[in-house]
Amino acid sequence: xxxxxxxxxxxxxxxxxxxxSFEVPEGKIVTLIGANGAGKTTTLRAIxxxxxxxxxxxxxxxxDITNQEAHQLVPLGISHVPEGRKIFxxxxxxxxxxxxxxxxxxxxxxxxxxxxxxxxxxxxxxxxSQLGGTLSGGEQQMLAxxxxxxxxxEILLLDEPSMGLAPVLVDEIFERIxxxxxxxxxxxxxxxxxxxxxxxxxxxxxxxxxxTKYSGPAKVMKADPRVREAxxxx
Amino acid sequence: MNxxxxxxxxxxxxxxxxxxxxxxxxxxxxxxxxxKSLIYVILAVSLNLxxxxxxxxxxxxxxxxxxxxxxxxxxxxxFFKLRAPREFSLDAxxxxxxxxxxxxxxxxxxxxxxxxxxxxxxxxxxxxxxIVTLGFGEIIKSVINGIDYVGGPRGLLGIAPxxxxxxxxxxxxxTIVIIRNVIESSHGRAMLAIRENELAADLAGVDSTRYKxxxxxxxxxxxxxxxxxLAHLIQMAHPTQYGFLAxxxxxxxxxxxxxxxxxxxxxxxxxxxxxxxxxxxGVDWVHEITKLPIGTEWTxxxxxxxxxxIMLFKPDGLMGMREAKILQLGRKHA
Numbered sequence: 001x002x003x004x005x006x007x008x009x010x011x012x013x014x015x016x017x018x019x020x021s022f023e024v025p026e027g028k029i030v031t032l033i034g035a036n037g038a039g040k041t042t043t044l045r046a047i048x049x050x051x052x053x054x055x056x057x058x059x060x061x062x063x064d065i066t067n068q069e070a071h072q073l074v075p076l077g078i079s080h081v082p083e084g085r086k087i088f089x090x091x092x093x094x095x096x097x098x099x100x101x102x103x104x105x106x107x108x109x110x111x112x113x114x115x116x117x118x119x120x121x122x123x124x125x126x127x128x129s130q131l132g133g134t135l136s137g138g139e140q141q142m143l144a145x146x147x148x149x150x151x152x153x154e155i156l157l158l159d160e161p162s163m164g165l166a167p168v169l170v171d172e173i174f175e176r177i178x179x180x181x182x183x184x185x186x187x188x189x190x191x192x193x194x195x196x197x198x199x200x201x202x203x204x205x206x207x208x209x210x211x212t213k214y215s216g217p218a219k220v221m222k223a224d225p226r227v228r229e230a231x232x233x234x
Numbered sequence: 235m236n237x238x239x240x241x242x243x244x245x246x247x248x249x250x251x252x253x254x255x256x257x258x259x260x261x262x263x264x265x266x267x268x269x270k271s272l273i274y275v276i277l278a279v280s281l282n283l284x285x286x287x288x289x290x291x292x293x294x295x296x297x298x299x300x301x302x303x304x305x306x307x308x309x310x311x312x313f314f315k316l317r318a319p320r321e322f323s324l325d326a327x328x329x330x331x332x333x334x335x336x337x338x339x340x341x342x343x344x345x346x347x348x349x350x351x352x353x354x355x356x357x358x359x360x361x362x363x364x365i366v367t368l369g370f371g372e373i374i375k376s377v378i379n380g381i382d383y384v385g386g387p388r389g390l391l392g393i394a395p396x397x398x399x400x401x402x403x404x405x406x407x408x409t410i411v412i413i414r415n416v417i418e419s420s421h422g423r424a425m426l427a428i429r430e431n432e433l434a435a436d437l438a439g440v441d442s443t444r445y446k447x448x449x450x451x452x453x454x455x456x457x458x459x460x461x462x463x464l465a466h467l468i469q470m471a472h473p474t475q476y477g478f479l480a481x482x483x484x485x486x487x488x489x490x491x492x493x494x495x496x497x498x499x500x501x502x503x504x505x506x507x508x509x510x511x512x513x514x515x516g517v518d519w520v521h522e523i524t525k526l527p528i529g530t531e532w533t534x535x536x537x538x539x540x541x542x543x544i545m546l547f548k549p550d551g552l553m554g555m556r557e558a559k560i561l562q563l564g565r566k567h568a
Contacts, residue, residue: 048437049436050436050437071436071439071440071442074439075439079437080437081437082434086431087434088426088430088431088434089430089431090430090555091427091430095423095426098423099423099424099427099435099438099440100438101438102423102424102439102440103438103439132430147434148437151437151438151439
């Protein structure tokens with residue numbers, strides 16, 4: 001569904017991503033793991049058009065989408081949940097979700113997808129008239145994922161959904177991610193919490209300083225001594 | 235917004251002022267303050283669209299007002315050589331019509347320049363717009379200074395007093411209604427999303443550059459209108475009226491009233507315009523009575539002190555982000 005080939009991204013003189021290649025098959029959960037500065041977030045930003053690639057290609061559903069503007073990619077079906085949630089703090093939860101459906105002309109679809117969000121995250125329904133900024137960290141993360149659901153991506157790019165959350169909430173968020181995947185969404189997950197990510201993913205790619213280092217089915221990667229030592233701390 | 239109620243309130247305001255003016259309770263001086271307040275309402279509400287709603291930062295709002303003032307003044311005074319509005323009659327209509335068109339053309343030219351400087355600077359994120367608009371405000375002043383046709387540093391004099399209370403009131407009313415409705419529309423939602431978080435707005439599919447430029451040009455349009463009205467009220471346009479300090483004054487109105495609150499901008503425009511006058515009178519009065527050596531230069535000291543007090547006790551401005559009931563957004567689940 002999504003193919004990234006020899007991706008290169010520069011920040012000025014610095015090569016943040018030197019050569020990253022991976023593939024996300026439809027209906028699967030694929031995770032990118034790696035240490036700080038490995039280029040995970042930059043890879044996601046390049047896919048969703050927030051960062052310009054200086055080399056390589058990104059193909060989505062057979063179409064070359066390299067270096068398109070972010071707002072043009074949204075209607076194609078790419079939903080990016082950025083790192084650090086980035087909710088709209090002084091708008092209500094309802095308005096947050098409403099704006100997420102901004103590109104959708106048929107408002108019935110927006111309503112329907114909001115219902116899906118409420119089913120997946122009942123907590124969000126309870127908070128519907130609260131301002132986004134008054135939600136707890138976990139609720140904000142749920143709202144951020146909920147927004148991406150309304151935007152309606154066929155593929156969800158999740159950047160560190162567990163960041164800054166209490167362990168109980170981390171488990172809850174990961175459960176929801178699996179549930180979303182079962183509902184038919186393809187998921188590309190970037191995580192520092194490699195253990196949890198490998199637990200739910202089908203395939204995993206390990207990034208190291210701008211390169212794809214290892215790759216394979218998540219189960220295999222989890223057993224791989226090199227990965228275990230470097231990222232699972234075992 | 236609750237349009238019928240807002241219309242009733244506005245008409246009531248208009249009628250009361252008109253009656254008091256006809257009865258002679260409001261003298262000419264009072265009417266000038268009210269007219270100026272209304273012009274400041276237009277300036278503050280339109281700047282609020284840029285700074286408060288779209289979350290950008292413009293420091294050159296009066297630059298656009300200068301464009302409107304000089305364009306409309308040139309049309310009415312230099313092209314058509316209109317000297318004075320006649321009493322209302324059918325054959326007086328063309329002069330009024332020329333004036334009206336001139337004001338709108340002034341606004342359109344200001345909006346066009348807004349697009350010209352907004353497009354390159356708004357594509358960048360961050361504070362570039364503030365720097366560019368600050369520069370623009372000064373450049374427009376220098377340009378006007380250099381054009382002898384419009385009077386250069388002498389200013390454009392002899393502009394006929396077409397702006398009366400009725401005209402200014404109608405433009406202020408329309409400004410509020412139009413900007414309120416823009417905010418309420420889905421385009422307004424896009425602008426709010428950009429203010430809240432530009433990255434998240436992009437990821438929701440909002441073309442943030444386009445909406446930032448739209449909001450900016452719209453704000454510039456109404457600033458141009460306000461400039462045109464001002465020139466035809468005080469019967470002149472002068473480059474020094476439109477410098478950075480004047481833009482900062484409008485910025486103060488927006489912040490004192492509350493970023494993102496049109497109600498706040500309207501209240502602040504009236505309050506601070508009246509306050510300036512009241513302070514002048516008050517200082518004179520204190521001087522008369524106590525014979526202390528204080529003159530009008532003290533008005534700005536007290537003015538600044540009051541602003542500090544507002545910011546101290548109401549850091550989000552008088553209204554914060556709230557709106558009066560009749561101007562409220564139809565916020566579902568809010």
